[in-house]
Amino acid sequence: MTANEIKNITALHIEKYRKEKRAFLVEGPKMLEETLKSDFKIKAIYAFPGWKTDLNLAGISVVKISAKELSRISQLKTPNQVVVEVAMKQHEEKLPSTDEKxxxxxxxxxxxxxxxxxxxxxxxxxxxxxxxxxxxxxxxxxxxxxxxxxxxxxxxxxxxxxxxxxxxxxxxxxxxxxxxxxxxxxxxxxxxxxxxxxxxxxxxxxxxxxxxxxxxxxxxxxxxxxxxxxxxxxxxxxxxxxxxxxx
Amino acid sequence: MTANEIKNITALHIEKYRKEKRAFLVEGPKMLEETLKSDFKIKAIYAFPGWKTDLNLAGISVVKISAKELSRISQLKTPNQVVVEVAMKQHEEKLPSTDEKxxxxxxxxxxxxxxxxxxxxxxxxxxxxxxxxxxxxxxxxxxxxxxxxxxxxxxxxxxxxxxxxxxxxxxxxxxxxxxxxxxxxxxxxxxxxxxxxxxxxxxxxxxxxxxxxxxxxxxxxxxxxxxxxxxxxxxxxxxxxxxxxxx
Missing domain, CATH: 3.40.1280.10 (SPOUT methyltransferase, trefoil knot domain)
Known part of the structure; x- marks a missing residue:
């Protein structure tokens, strides 16, 4: 990864840039799995070279990165194999009704x-x-x-x-x-x-x-x-x- | 404070040294108040110079320290005015009875x-x-x-x-x-x-x-x-x- 690519990802650690780019990061295989099951759209996956998965990642860009790069873009003390860049969803305009729920x-x-x-x-x-x-x-x-x-x-x-x-x-x-x-x-x-x-x-x-x-x-x-x-x-x-x- | 004094306090961030010294640290006025009310014995209070309190600290050593020293001995991102060194209590030998509680x-x-x-x-x-x-x-x-x-x-x-x-x-x-x-x-x-x-x-x-x-x-x-x-x-x-x- 170039320094600029790393900078673009780590910018998502900050709320201001998340709002600008309408994207956010989640980490680890479990969070990836949950996000895949949902209607959130995954923009890219940054993964440690040794990482393997049974999940269906068809059509998703998987970028292999070094342990050092992973630790730079991760916000966890112990980075967990994958960092996933996810697109924010369109904000729901209509507030939920309190009549039923x-x-x-x-x-x-x-x-x-x-x-x-x-x-x-x-x-x-x-x-x-x-x-x-x-x-x-x-x-x-x-x-x-x-x-x-x-x-x-x-x-x-x-x-x-x-x-x-x-x-x-x-x-x-x-x-x-x-x-x-x-x-x-x-x-x-x-x-x-x-x-x-x-x-x-x-x-x-x-x-x-x-x-x-x-x-x-x-x-x-x-x-x-x-x-x-x-x-x-x-x-x-x-x-x-x-x-x-x-x- | 001398470098050695700071080292002795920050050692308590580590479990091994807490066990050796039979002491631990708590931070902030609220934790100090709760500890004072209890039967735990306070060994020393390290406080920011501007810190004032209505608590009765009779008989307790209060060491005034600089903001820089406070941030070194504190484990909080935003140190909260006081760090308190507390003695561990004698371990209870007898386990509680499950007959009543x-x-x-x-x-x-x-x-x-x-x-x-x-x-x-x-x-x-x-x-x-x-x-x-x-x-x-x-x-x-x-x-x-x-x-x-x-x-x-x-x-x-x-x-x-x-x-x-x-x-x-x-x-x-x-x-x-x-x-x-x-x-x-x-x-x-x-x-x-x-x-x-x-x-x-x-x-x-x-x-x-x-x-x-x-x-x-x-x-x-x-x-x-x-x-x-x-x-x-x-x-x-x-x-x-x-x-x-x-x-």
């Missing part, structure tokens, strides 16, 4: 691992749409993508003005939110449609969004001294309870 | 963030004891400690021969485990005592431990394509369901 809304989730884990967990519990406030971390951040374990291909992500969206939806939809002083998750009435808001890792739900939450959910704590749960853990425990009761 | 057993949890998050979640749900297989990541790994958000001070950790322990306990205790092909978490009979086994992030419960699990728990998936949940997410969803039903 449960939607997750994320208010300022900053940590890449948390966002990726939330996407993976949402996928597990059959949530197809996640609405993110504009200050959430980018879904195409490599750490986010790795933490989704491929679920990024199955969950639709929307980055919009979340307070405005919730104000509008609150006219017709139930809006649940995870707060520290609400009703017990285990007793509160839950339905199989509406919006569930999960707040920031340290500040919780923002001041602008808090008054829009109609059903304030708290996960009961049992005598420990822990002050809070990790945001992805809170999302998972709440989604599990919704699914247990409304399916 | 729920105990979490971790089989080869490798990811520091996962272990820390599991400890924080266990603390939230009132689990006081976690038994780790010897190949689990070290609780005193800085990334583990940060992810616990201070819960490391309240949860007892034991690193032992896990298969041997489970073989012995299985004579009298219920042994639950998270597997991919077990009974639904929502229907399986749960009690408020016994052992819950959570397996490795990619391999699940190890071959040696699998036959020791008496109650095989699976978290139902809802139509998505996700193949698995993150280990800390699985632990949280299972603990929540135990607490909901048995308290």
């Amino acid at each position: 449960l939607i997750l809304a994320l208010d300022n989730i900053n940590n890449p691992g948390n966002l990726g884990t939330i996407v993976r967990t949402a996928d597990w519990f059959g949530i197809q749409n996640i609405i993110c406030s504009q200050n959430c971390v980018d879904i195409y951040n490599p750490k986010v993508l790795q933490a989704t374990m491929g679920s990024y291909t199955r969950v639709n992500m929307y980055y919009i003005d979340l307070p405005q969206y919730l104000r509008k939806e609150s006219e017709k939809a139930e809006i649940y939110g995870a707060v520290v002083d609400g009703e017990s998750l285990y007793n509160i009435d839950l339905q199989n449609k509406g919006i569930i808001v999960i707040g920031n890792e340290s500040q919780g739900v923002s001041a602008e969004i808090t008054p829009l939450i109609k059903r304030r959910i708290t996960i009961p704590s049992y005598g420990g001294g822990a002050e809070s749960l990790n945001a992805s853990i809170a999302a998972a425990v709440i989604l599990s309870e919704f699914r247990r009761r409304t399916f | 729920l105990i979490l057993a971790l089989d080869n949890i490798n990811n520091p963030g996962n272990l820390g998050t599991i400890v924080r979640t266990a603390d939230w749900f009132g689990i006081q004891n976690i038994i780790c297989s010897q190949n689990c990541v070290d609780i005193y790994n800085p990334k583990v400690l940060q992810a616990t958000m201070g819960s490391y001070t309240r949860v007892n950790m034991y690193y032992i021969d896990l298969p041997q322990y489970l073989r012995k306990e299985s004579e009298k205790a219920e042994i639950y485990g998270a597997v991919v092909d077990g009974e639904s978490l929502y229907n399986i009979d749960l009690q408020n005592k016994g052992i819950i086994v959570i397996g490795n992030e990619s391999q699940g419960v190890s071959a040696e431990i699998t036959p020791l699990i008496k109650r095989r728990i699976t978290i139902p998936s809802y139509g998505g394509g996700a193949e698995s949940l993150n280990a800390s997410i699985a632990a949280a969803v299972i603990l929540s369901e135990f607490r909901r039903r048995t308290f």
Whole structure:
């Protein structure tokens, strides 16, 4: 690879260039497999010479690169054989309806691992749409993508003005939110449609969004001294309870 | 600080030296506060000159250090004002009884963030004891400690021969485990005592431990394509369901 080719790929480590080039990177055979199964389009595969695969790569450019080149374009501490350049999909203009489905809304989730884990967990519990406030971390951040374990291909992500969206939806939809002083998750009435808001890792739900939450959910704590749960853990425990009761 | 003093502190980034010196590091005001509230003994605090606190630090050595020194002894990308050197506690010889309590057993949890998050979640749900297989990541790994958000001070950790322990306990205790092909978490009979086994992030419960699990728990998936949940997410969803039903 030329220095310029490497530069063009590593530029995708940065959000600004991902948006410009409408492309992003995923790494490792598992992520490649998940991306191949999806309707995302693979632009190129950069692979270690010794790498072999049973996957059908017909029509895809596979560039063999050295271990040194791989470690330069990879963002993992231990690069995992292949780096895949994927085209972003056309942004869905139409927001999902809250009339029939449960939607997750994320208010300022900053940590890449948390966002990726939330996407993976949402996928597990059959949530197809996640609405993110504009200050959430980018879904195409490599750490986010790795933490989704491929679920990024199955969950639709929307980055919009979340307070405005919730104000509008609150006219017709139930809006649940995870707060520290609400009703017990285990007793509160839950339905199989509406919006569930999960707040920031340290500040919780923002001041602008808090008054829009109609059903304030708290996960009961049992005598420990822990002050809070990790945001992805809170999302998972709440989604599990919704699914247990409304399916 | 002298180069030697810095070397002595940064040595604690490495497990071998932590064990030798029976000490570890935590970072930031929140972790300091949690450690002060606990029965862990603080050996020294290394703080940025501008750092102020309302915490009672009577009898504790506070060393003022430069921003450059702080960034050298810190393991965070953005060092958070204070680094705290803490003495390890005497190892508890006696393992906790499964007659009265729920105990979490971790089989080869490798990811520091996962272990820390599991400890924080266990603390939230009132689990006081976690038994780790010897190949689990070290609780005193800085990334583990940060992810616990201070819960490391309240949860007892034991690193032992896990298969041997489970073989012995299985004579009298219920042994639950998270597997991919077990009974639904929502229907399986749960009690408020016994052992819950959570397996490795990619391999699940190890071959040696699998036959020791008496109650095989699976978290139902809802139509998505996700193949698995993150280990800390699985632990949280299972603990929540135990607490909901048995308290």
